[in-house]
Amino acid sequence: MNLSNMIKYVKVKQIFAFLLLLIFCHGASSGAVQFTSENFDKTIASTELVFVNFYADWCHFSNMLSPVWDKAADLVTEKLGSDRVVLGKVDCDQQDSIASRFHISKYPTLKLLRNGHPAKREYRGQRSAEAFLTFLEEELRDPVKVINSTDDIKQEKKGQVIGYFDSRESTNYRSFEKMAAALKDECHVLAGFGDQFRHMRPAGEDAVMVRKAGSTEDITHPALDIMNTQKLTDWAQRACVPLVREITFSNAEELTEERLPFMILFHKPDDTETPQRYAKVVEQQLFSEKEGINFLTADGLQFAHPLHHLGKSKDDLPLIAIDSFRHMYVFPDIKDMETPGKLKQFIDDLHSGKLHREFHYGPQTPAPAVPGTHPTTPPPTSPPESVFKKLGPSQNRYSLLKDEL
Incomplete structure (x- = not known):
């Protein structure tokens, strides 16, 4: 084979290999990112939007x-x-x-996750x-x-976070944008730029x-x-969105849609001191739990039915209960509300399943057996079923997975 033919042969092979590579890359499907403990935190910390499918291999609907x-x-x-966007999946097992x-x-x-x-x-x-x-286009x-x-700036039903900046290119504004993305469902976020807002920027x-919602007064x-x-996000959320909200029949549907368990202080309508103390405890001791539970207060007379369901009445007010949307559990003694760690342990016992187990089977550590007798297992009990899940949105309003796949 002469030199000219060899060069042609090499070029044809290179072109053929390149075409195969193009075909392979075009047809390849990378799919969602498989998250593990090694890459999960790094990804959510460095990506604006991470949409996660939490699944189990044994689940029929997960496989579909x-x-x-x-x-x-x-x-x-x-x-x-x-x-800016990553779709990922977590094998929960x-x-x-x-x-x-x-x-x-x-x-x-x-x-x-934003x-x-x-x-x-x-x-x-x-x-x-x-x-x-x-959905993700809208979220962006x-x-x-x-x-x-x-x-x-108008008075709004939601709280408002307002920033005043020299320019859009500032590092401060980039941080402000990330905060706005994190709180977009909870607050109205506004920004003004340039000299016309110089009077709102002390010392430049x-x-x-x-x-706050319904207010015209600025908090700095x-x-x-x-x-x-x-x-910035934690401060804005604390100031813009109250950690403790009042549940009423008009907003119960909206609150249940967040699909977080409720920790509710039931109180008499003329008792204003206990809700203030409860809010202070939540702010000081339970802020870290805000992503996993909704802190609420409720008029115990308006919500007499849940109290009755718990075997309580207005004479037992005030009291604290958790509604997990499966069952309801009463905090043992409201006098311990301000004792450091008591309400936190109550929440931890909910998430670990301890509240559910102990309602059914009694304390996990059985009492010592009386000499000469055999230890007995407490008879199973049934905790009261959730009442507040019945106030949630009708499932007929949504397309459920089993109906779509």
């Missing part, structure tokens, strides 16, 4: 969703890229620490690749409303303030480090 989820991951990467952290109790559960913060509401929409793409919409003057420094944090996104 799996190919749809992988198809959605490829579609989202194609349309939106992978810099293999990664039980991650599943426990997010209180996963049914499969599949779909949760969205800058590491889980959205309170699970995804309950249609299970299709196109629907997942549409800019959560910050730009204002041209302070006259653009960027500033962030909050207006004198030592707030705006560049620290975590601290």
